[in-house]
Amino acid sequence: MIFRTFLFALPFMSLSVFAGWDDVNMSPGATALGQEIFGLHMTIFWICFAIGVAVLGAMAFILFRYRKKEGVEAAKFDDSTFLEFTWTILFALILIGMSIPATITMIRAYDDTEGDINILITGHQWKWQYEYIEDEVSFFSNLSTSLDERNNLAPKGENYLLEVDEHLVIPTGARIRFLITANDVIHSWWVPDFAIKQDAIPGFVNTGWTQVNEPGIFRGQCTELCGQYHGYMPIVVEAVSPEEYKEFIIQKKEAKLQQAALTEKLWTTEELMAMGEGVYQKNCVACHQVNGEGLAPVFPALAGSDIVMNDKARQIEILMEGVQGAAMQSYAEQLTEVEIAAVITYTKRSWGNDVNGNGEIVAPKEILDYKTNKL
Amino acid sequence: MSAVIESHHDDHHHGPAKGFSRWLYTTNHKDIGSLYLWFSFIMLFVGGAMAMVIRAELFEPGSQIVSPEFYNQMVTNHGLIMVFGVIMPAFVGLANWMIPMQIGAPDMALPRLNNLSFWILPAAFGVLLSTFLMEGGAPNFGWTFYAPLSTEYAPPTVTFFIFSVHIMGASSIMGSINIITTILNMRAPGMTLMKMPLFVWSWLITAYLLIAVMPVLAGAVTMMLMDIHFGTSFFNAAGGGDPVLFQHVFWFFGHPEVYIMILPAFGIISHIIETFSRKPIFGYSSMVYAIASIALLSFVVWAHHMFTVGMPIAGELFFMYSTMLIAIPTGVKVFNWLSTMFRGSLTFETPMLFAIAFVALFTIGGLSGLMLAIAPADFQYHDTYFVVAHFHYVLVPGALFSIVAAVYYWLPKWTGYMYDEVLGKTHFWLSFISVNLTFFPMHFVGLAGMPRRIPDYAMQFADYNMIVSVGAFLFGLSQLLFLFNVLKCVYYGKSATAEVWEGAKGKGLEWTVDSPAPYHTFETSPDLTKPQTNS
C-alpha cells in the first residue's frame, strides 16, 4: 500500500519537492532576532557553500586530469612547508571572518532585561503549561490532532501534529520574556520563527525573549527527547493586537471565576460521566489507554484496579498529589475540581468497574474539600 | 570464518587449532582481528535492520508500523549499536590485523588481554539486546541517554543497559592498552615514531583518547546507577542534583568519542590514496600534527552539544571558538589528500572509489559541522534533522566508508584472494547514490524545522522523508552485496600476489609478506635500518 502510493507519487513529487524555498531552508524569522539569525545562517551557508564548491571542484579536476595514462609517471614530491603554512593561515582568516558576525548576533540574543510581559513556560510529559506571571492566568496546551488522523483513519489536516487546544496568546509590539522550565524530564521549547530554542530543565529556569510586530500564528515543537510522546507536544503562539490581548486575559480570568461557580453546582451522574470521558481521553489515555488496560509494566490498568474500584480517598489523593518517582503526576493544577471529580467518577463507572466495585460518584465539592483541608 | 587459512610453512610453528575452540582461545592478532571484523559486520546488519524500521515508520506521515514507544527503542539501540557495536569494533579489528604487520611485530604485545577484550563484547551486546525480551522493553532514551529520562523515568531495563555499557568500556580500555603497548614497544628496528605508517599513528592517538574518556562514560553510568538504585541525587533536581551535570559528563566523553570514530579513518584513507595515486602521501608530518591537534581540541569543545541548555554567554562564545578551530587541522588533512592525488597517476579500484567518496562527503559533513559550531545559528539547527544529516555524513560516508575501503584494500592480503572488482564497483556506486539520497534531504527537512527522534511529523516534511526512506532501503540492500562479495572472495576468489596493488610498492611492511599473510608474520623483525627490498 505504501509502495503503491510512492510509485504513484513519484512524478508529482519531483515537482512538489522543489516547489517551495520554505521546505528546504530555515524560517526567515518573524522577529528582529529571528531575521538576524536567519541572516547569519545565510552568510555562513554561502561561505561554506563556496568552500565546498572550491574543494569538490578542485578534486573533480584532479581526478580527471591525473588519471593514469600510458607513459606518464606520477610526480614524486611529498611536502611543502610553504603550502602547509599558506592554507593554515587561509583557514584561520576565514574562521575569523565567520566568528565576527556570529559573536555580534550572540550578544544580541543574550539580552536578558525584563519583559513587559513575563510568561512562565513549564514542560510536562507531554504538554506545555503557560502562566502569565503578572496576570495570574495559567493554562495547559495539549496537542489537538485527533487519534483518527494519527492512525490514518481520517484525512490529515493542514496543521497535522502542529495544532493545540489552547494557543499561547501574546500581544504585538510588546517585549515578551519567556521563563522556561520543566516538571519531569528535559523538554525544549522551540518556535523557529522567533529563533528561540531553550531547553526546559527541571530545577532550572532558562530565559528567552521575543517581540512580534505583526499579528500571526507561529508553530513549533518540543525538540528534546522526552519520552514516548515527544513527537506530540507542539507549540502554537498567536500574536494579536494589544486590545485583543486584553480581551483574552479578561476572558481567561472570567473563566476562572465561572469554574469556581461550577464547583458549587449540583452535578448529575450523566453530566459527570460525559465530562469525565472527555477529560480522560485528553489527559489519561496516553498512559492508561482508552480501554483502561494500561501498558504493563509501567502504566497500571485502571480497569479492575482495587484503588479505582473501592478506595475513593486514595484515588483523589493520587490525582491531587501524583505518585512520587512515577510518571503519574499531580493533576491539581492542570484540571479544575469539576474535571477531577468527573474523571474519577468516569473511571469508577467504566470498563465494568461499577459492577465489580462500588461505582461511587465523586462530587466536585469533595475535591474542593480536599484542597481546603490541605491548607 | 576462514578469513585466515593455514600457514604454508609451519614446520616449526604451530598453526591455528581446529573448530570453534580456535576462535574461543585464540591469542593470534589475525584471528582476533577477524573476530572483531565479523562481529561488527553482524552488528551492522542488526543496527541496520533497526534503521529500516525507523525509515519505514517515517515513510509517510501518520502511524505506520510501530508504536511511538517501540520507535524510541529502535532509535536508541540503532545509535548504540552503530557506535559501540559497529564502528568501534571494526576499527579495533583493523588495528589488530594491521598494526603488528605495519610495524613489523609478530603479534600484539598482550595477546591474552586481546582475547578477553574481544570476547566480552558479544556478552555486552547480548545483555543489551536481551532487554528487548524483558518487561518494559529495551532502553528508549536515545543513545545520549539524558537524565532524568534515563534515570527516574527510564524503563527497569536501564540497569542492564548500564551493565552493558560498563562491559563495552572495559573492552575498549583493554584494547587501547594493548594497542599503545604494541606500538610503543614492538616496532621494527629503524622504525622511528615519525616513520610509522599513518594508520598506526592515528590509532596510537585514538587509543589515548579512549583511555582518557571511557572512564568518564563509566562514571556517568555509575552515577545513574546510584541515582536509580541507591537513593543518590546526582542528576535529580528534586534531591538537589543537576540534570545538566549529566550532559557535561556525557559530552566530555561524547565529543572525544566522535573523534575516536573518525581518526583511524584518516589513517586508512591516507594509505589508500597514496597507493592508488602511486605517490607518497603529501605532508606526512602535518598529517600527524593535524591528528594530534584534533585529538587535543576534542577535549575542549564538548559543550557545543549543549548550546541550548542555558549557558552563560562566555561559555557559548568559548565553545563556539574552540569548535571552529577544529576546522583548521581538518582542512589541512583534506588539502593534503588533494595534494597527494595532484600530479599522481590515479586508478579507481574499489578501495580508491570509497576513499574518494570519503574525502568528498566527509568535506560536506565537515562544512555542516562548521555551520553547527556557530552558536546563535545552532539555536535553530540543534536537535533537528540538520544535525542528523551532519553526523550521518561524517559517520556513514565518513567512518563506515573508510572501513569498507579498508576491507577491500586489505582483504586480498588477509585471504590471499582478490574480491570481484565488478561487484565491488557496483557496491560502491549503489552505496554512493543511496547514501546521498538518504542523508542529503535530511539537511532540508532539518532546516525547515523537523525535530529529530520523532515517530511522526507534520505534512510539509512528507516528500523529503519519503525520498530519505527509499534511499535508506536501497543503502541497506546494497550492503548485502558487500557481504556477498566478501564471502565470494573468501571462497571463490582468484589468488592475489604479495603486493596486491600496483601502487603498493614501498607503501608499508604489510605488502612484503605473502598473501594470505602467514599465521605468524615477522617472528624476526625486519631491519629497517638497512635498505628495503620487497620479497
Ligand SMILES: [Cu+2]
Ligand atoms: Cu517534550
